[in-house]
Amino acid sequence: MTFFKHLIVLTSVLKKISLAVFFFTFFHGLGQTLLVPDRVFDGETMHSGWVVAINGNKITYAGIPEGFKGSKGVTKISLPGMTLMPGIIEGHSHLLLHPYNETSWNDQVLKESPAERAIRGVVHARNSLMAGITTMRDLGAEGAGYTDVYLKKTIDEGIIPGPRLLVAGPAIVATGAYGPKGFHDGVSVPLGAETASGIDEVIKTVRRQLGNGASFIKVYADYRWTPGAPSQPTFLPQELEAMVATAASAGSYVVAHASTPEGMRRAIMAGVETIEHGDGGTLEIFELMKENNVALCPTLAAGDAIEQYGGWDKEKESEPERIKAKKVSFNLALKSGVTMVFGGDVGVFPHGENYREMELMVSYGMQPLEVLKTATSVNAKVFHLNNLGQIRQGYLADLIAVKGDPAKDILAIKNIKMVMKDGQMLKQEN
Template structure:
C-alpha cells in the first residue's frame, strides 16, 4: 500500500512539473514577429519565449507542433456585450423588454464559449443592457470553471442620465425596464457608482451623450461636475470610468472628467483626438458595429456605395490615426455575432491601420490600457493565454478568423488536428 501511495505521489509530482512546448512557424509576441521561436509553458505561466536553439529543454516535456501557424497572445476584446445577440435576430428593445435575465444568461454561456473558441481569452464587457448584474455572475461561473469562456472585465448595468436612455417610445403612463441605471445629480451619481462597484463591477461605464427622444440626434447628458464626481468616486476605489460618447461636447466632457477610454467617438475632431492622446485616453472606434447596423438597415455591402454614416466613420477614424491616439481594439460584439471578433480587425485594416498595429492593439496595448499586467504578451512570467492561427496575419489580417489552437491560463481549449 505504501508503495502504491509513493508511486502515486511521484506520478502527480511529475505531472505538476510537466511542461508544454509550443512549436509554430512564427511567433507574434505582442510587439514583434519572430521566426524560429518557441514558447514554453509550465502550469499557467510562460517560462520561455525565444529561439528554439537557446532553450534548454527539460526532460519532462510535451510538444505541441503547430506547423503553418502564427502563435500570438490571446486576443483581448475591448468592447463586447455577452448578454446581447445580433440585432438582425432580435432588436435591442425586444431583447431588453422580452428576454428575461435567465434566458440572456443562458445565451451568454453560449456566447462566452464561442468567444473563447475564436481566440479571445479576455473580454471587456461594457454593460449588461437591462440584465442587472448578470454579467458579474457570468464572469463568476467562468472563473469557477463551471462554463468555458474568456476572462471577463465587467461594467454591470452602466450609468445613464435620467430620461436619456431606452427603451423609448412609450407614453408617460408606461414604466419599462431600462438598459442601464439612471441617475441625476452628484449625490445620486456617487451613490450609484459605489453600489455598482460593491456589486462586482470592475469599472464604471457612463453615457456622456445619448438621444433624449426616439429618433433624435445625440446630445450631451451628464453635467461636467456629475462626470467629475463619478470618475473621482471610482478612482478613489482603485477603479476607473469609460464613456460612451459620440458628440464633440460629450467627448470633451468625458475627456475633461478623466475617463480612461472613449467608446464610439464618431463626432470627435482632430483636436479632441489629440487631447485624448495627450491625456493617455484610449479610443475604441467600434467599426464592426456600425458596419453591421448599416447592413441590417438594408445596405448591400460590396454592391452598393457606402452609406453616409460609414463615410463619416472613415473620415473620423482617419483623424484618429493622424492624431496618434491609442486605438483600443473592440468591435461592440453582440451587435454582431459572438466569435466573429475578427471583423473589427479586418475593418481596422480596411480603414487604414497596419496589421501589426491592429495585432498590437488587440494584445499588448489593450492589456496595458485595461491594467492587465500579466497578459497581452508572450514573455517569461506572463500568464499562458496563447492562441495560434493559420498562416501569417501580418500579411493577411483575415487569417485571424482561422484560430486552430486556444490556451487560456495554461489549459488547452482547442487543439489543432
C-alpha cells in the same frame, strides 16, 4: 475500475474535444510543454523560428530554440504553418446581447428575461473563447442587471468556459436619456442601464455598482433624449468628474460612451480612461484625448453591421453616409496618434466573429501589425492587465495559434487552430 476503463469512459464523455486536447490536458502536469510554431507574435514584434515553453499556467521561455533549457519530460507540440500569439483581448462586447437582425435591442431588453439572456451569454462566452478571445471587457448588461457579474463569477470558478471578464454591470445613464423609449408617461418599462442625476446620486450609484461586483464604471456621456433625435451631452461636467473621482477612490476607473465632440470633451476632461465609439470626433478632440492619455475604442464593426441590417449590400452598393463619416473620423484618430483599443461592440453582430473589427481597422487604414498590437499588448496596458497581452517569461499562458501570418493578411485571424487559456489547452486542430 481499471485505468484504461476510466480512460474509455472519460474519452467518451469528451468525444467532442479532440484527442490532442484531451491528452494535453491529461498529461500537462508531468512537465513543461514546448510549442513550436513557424513564427511567434509576442504582442509587439513578429519573430520567425521562435519556440515558447509553458509550465503550469505560466510562460517560462520565449525565444530561439537554442536558448531553451528544458528538463526531462518536455511535451513538444508542433504548429506547422501557424503563428503563435497572445490570446486576443476584446475591448468592447456585450455578452448578454445577440445580433439585432435576430431580435431588436428594445425587444431583447423588454421581452427576454435575465435568465434567458444569461443562458445565451453562456453560449456567447464559449463561442468567443473558441474564436481566440481569452480576455473580454463587457461594456454593460443592457437591462439585465448584474447578470454579467455572475457570468464572470461562473467562468472564474470553472463552471462554464469563457474568456477572462472585466464587466461594467448595469452602466450609468443620465435620467431621461436612455431607452427603451416610445411609451407614454404612464407606462413603466425596464431600462438598458441605471439612471442617476446630481452629484450625490451619481456618487451613490458608482459606489453601489462597484460594491455589487462591477470591474469598472461605464457612463453615457451623450445620447438621444428622444427617439430618432441626434445625440446630445447628458451628464454635466461636475457629475462626470464626481463619478471619476469616486471610482478612483475605490481603485477603479470610468469609461464613457460618447459620439459627439462635446460629450467626448466633457468625458476626457473629467478623466475617463477610454471613449467608446467616438463617431463625431474631430482632430482637435482626438488630440485632446492623446494629450490626456485617453484611448479610443472605435467599434467599427457595429456600425457596419447595423447598416447591413438596414439593407445595405456592401458587396454591390456604395457606402452609406454613416460609413463614410466613420472612415473620416477613424483616419483623423489615426492622424492624431491617439491610442486605439480593439473592440467591435460584438453582440450587435455574432459572438465569435470578433475578427470583423480587425478586418475593418485594416480596411479603414490601420496596418495589420498595429491592429494585432492593439488587440493584445495595447489592450492589456489600457485595461491594467499586467501579466497578459504578451508572450514573455512569467506572463500567463493565454495563447492562440493562427493558420498563416495575420501580420501580412489580417484575414488569417479568422482561422484559429489552437486556444490555450491559463495554461489549459481548450482547442487544437491541425
